Amino acid sequence: MTAGPEGEWRRLDPRTLLVTAAVFCGVAAGAGVPIAAGLAGGRPLWQAVAWVLAGAVLLVGGGTAADWVRCRRTRYRVGPDRVDLHTGLLLLKRRSLARDRIRTVDLTANPLQRVPGLVKVRIGTGESTGGGESTLELELVTRAEGERLRRELLARPAATGADPAHDGTLAVLDPRWIRYAPVSFVAPALGGAAAGAVLQVSEWFGAQAEVIDWIGDRFQEVSLPWMIVDLLLLATAAGAVGALGLWIEMWWNHRLEREPGGTLRVRRGLFTARSVTLEERRLRGVELVEPLGVRLLGAARVDAVATGLAEDDDEKHTDLKTLLPAAPRAVADRVAAEVLRETEPPTSAPLTAHPRAARARRLRWALAAVLLPAAVLALLGALLTPVLLYVAAGWTVVLAPLAVLLARDAYRSLGHTVSGGYLVTRSGSVRRATVALQRTGIIGWTVKQSYFQRRAGILTLTATTAAGEGAYDVLDAGEDQGLALADEAVPGLLTPFLVRAGTPEARSTAR
Amino acid sequence: MAGENAVRLRPPRNAVDRRAVGWWSAQCLLAAGLPAAVLAVLGLLIEPARTWLLGTAVVLVALGVACTAFFPAWWFRVHRWEVTDEAVYVRTGALWQEWRIAPMSRIQTVDTVRGPLEQLFGLATVTVTTASSKGALRVEGLDHELAADLAERLTALTRATPGDAT
Incomplete structure (x- = not known):
């Protein structure tokens, strides 16, 4: 390799091919078994197996060869000013990032990649423009090389100096927090998905009717409503188990640290190890998120409000901004304060309540959301069949009190204040969120x-x-x-545009 | 409600150009007229569905005329803008009104756009963006020379104000 003043060209780790081959073997096995089973119906077994094996060899060989070419044609270098990546066979892609613009270096490794000790590196500038143009991906390099890149690219002359009060580990996962996993919204979603999957898979094998019959037989001695309740409970239980598993996979070994030089680092994951680094000067605040179930247990999640995070919407990068999984509220507040280098957490500052009109508004919305569908059902019932009238009545009786409860809770959630250097605003009932936004990070107002x-x-x-969702509301x-x-x-920003109420100028709002 | 220190946002100083009313009216009429014309043509060609198609077209035209009579005048009263040395201040909307304020130091780009209809009326739209994905300010219905001057002035002001706009 040539070593110029721009630094040495490096290549991806050749063991990447092992991982690729393993992935293709998995795909071949997954697709091959059903195909072999299908083929074996019409011809001898050995023939079917031979066909499938030939196809598998072709697939694995071809895929690995393609990846070998990609590996051969990919090279990167870290120069004093820029990071370059050259890749591509026919279409040569050259991407170059200015080093002083690099804001994130994230390492991920799934179990296959962890066996040979490889990681995938994403280097990002955190710019909001142009989808993938501002990130550079290295797939795959050794873990040591990944760590070296991370240290080298994010090494900055410590602007704030060492701050022993705030450096070091900010939070370590407490395994007891797993109790918040089953009450998250993941659980019912997973339960529904599991039930759907059972029906879908049985349909593939043409056995859907049998599965339904079998379930019907199990519940022969109970009435239909109880059967529905039982099945719902079963799905919920399956969802809860799934949520527990997912939580362990996502959050095991979670650790939030502050490194000298002003970067926050989140490390987590049981099988897929992830390391997310966030430069503190991109941080504009924190968001404390309390989904309903989690809130009822007195817990909250901490998300970062940082520039250049939300735009990575390819894959499932929404969890990149989570600094702390659902944890007891006091812990969440403490972590929020430490992340922001504050002594008092702004997220727990007392909030000013909103006028009663906000409450009336929420109640009206809630009732409209229940009563409009009920009215439609009742109208259809009057025209078509009285069954719908009962459905409408049941709907209203069950959902109206629930809607009123939620509306009142949503009103109680509303609040705002200015706490030190932060604007704090809270809203939401099903997903209550408290945002503490740095006042210096506010780049405009919309009323x-x-x-x-x-x-x-x-x-x-x-x-x-510029950070997070781009705008935060005080509803x-x-x-x-x-x-x-x-x-x-x-x-000062708004002052020149404000007038005392009651003056003629103020009244000229065009209604 | 109105206590001792009750404050309100005052309307921005400048109204948009008078011709904007014509432009908005043309937009309303086109938005209703084009689908109505398509429906009318179909109605004349397709005999069995003639009443339905022509009826819908008539309703569309009536809606378009009603909107044209009502909204452009209202929009003209609400849409106002103002540029000071520190900030850009815009009010838009009708049923839902919006006041937007962006400080000069946070402005990233200033664009002027002229669609075909706007060119016909000699108008232009100035869009001011900040680093926020949701913070863009639009001033519609400005005289196109005024818009060009405004964009130039904003660009000069922005350049003179330090800061990286995030």
Whole structure:
């Protein structure tokens, strides 16, 4: 390899091919067994197996050869100013990132990759423009090389100096937190998926009717409603078990650390080991997320609000921003404070409540969401069949109290304040989220009022920011409250556009 | 409600160009008129469904005319803008009104766009973006020369203001 002033060209690790071959073997086995079973129906078994084996060899050989070419044609180098990656066979791709723009270096390794000690490296600039243009992927290099790249690329002259109070490990997983896994929304989703999978797979083998009959036989002595309840419980239990497994896979060995030089690092994963690094100067705040079930158990999750994270929407990168899985509220608050280098967690600051009009609004929405479908059902029932009338009545009786409860809870969730250097806003019932946004990270305001909000004297204030979701709302605050909050959070920005209420200028809002 | 220190947002200083009313009206009429024309042609060709198709077309045209009579005038009263040395301030909307404020130091790009209809009316739209994916400000219905001047002025102001805009 030539070693110029721009640094030495390096290649991917040749053991990548082993991993690729293993993946293709898996695919071949997965597809080959059913095909062999299918072929064996019409011809002798050895013939079917021979055909499938030939196909498998072709697939594995071809796939590995293609990957060998890719490996041969891929090279990268870390220069003093830039990181370059050249890849591609026919279409040569050359990607070059300026080193001072690199914000993240993430390492992931699935179990197959971990056996030979390889990792996949993603180097990102955290720029919001152009989907994949701002990331560079190395697939695969040795773990040592990955760690070296991470250290080298993120090494900065420590701007803040060593800060013994805040450096080091911020949070380590407590295995007892697994109790929050079954109450997350993952559980019912997994339960539903499991039930769906049973039916789907049985349909492939043409045995769906038999499966349904078999289930019917199991429940011969109970009535239909109880059978439905039992099946729902069964699916829920399956979902809970799945959620536990998923939690262990995702969060095992979780560790949140601050490294000297101002980077946060999350390491986690049982089979697939992940390491996510986040530069602190990209951090604009934290979000405390409390899904309903988790909140009822007094726990919360901590997400980072950082620039250049949300845009990685390929694959399942939504969990990249999670700094701490659901943990007891006190722990979550402490971690939030330490991540932000604060002594008092801004997320637990006392919040100002919103006007009653916000509550009335939520109640109206909740009731409308229940009563409109009920009205449609009742109308259809009156026209077609009385059964629908009973359905409508049952629907209303069961869901209306639930909707009212949720609406009242949603109102209680609303709140905002300015706490130290942060704008804190909270909303949501099913997914309650408390955002603490650095006031210096606010890059503009949007004030929204619908016709009804104008009549009720409330408004929705939105702080726009370069980080996270791009904008965070203070829903249905009072007009004075909201504007005063915006004026306090970013002094001077709004002031020239504010006037005292009651002056003719203020009244000229075109209604 | 209105306490001692009750405050309100005042409307931005400048109205949009008068011709914007014509432009908005044309948009409303086109949005209703084109599908109505397609339906009418189909209605004339397809005999069995004639009443339904022509009826829908008539309803569409009526809706379009009603919107044209109602919304452009309202939009004209609401849509206002203002540029100070520190910030850009825009009000838009009708039923849902929006006040947007972006400080000069956080502005990343300033674009002017002129669609075919806008060119016909001698108008332009100025879009001001910040680093936020949800923070863009649009000033519609400006006189196109004014828009060009405004974009130039904004660009100069932004360049003079330090900061990396995040």
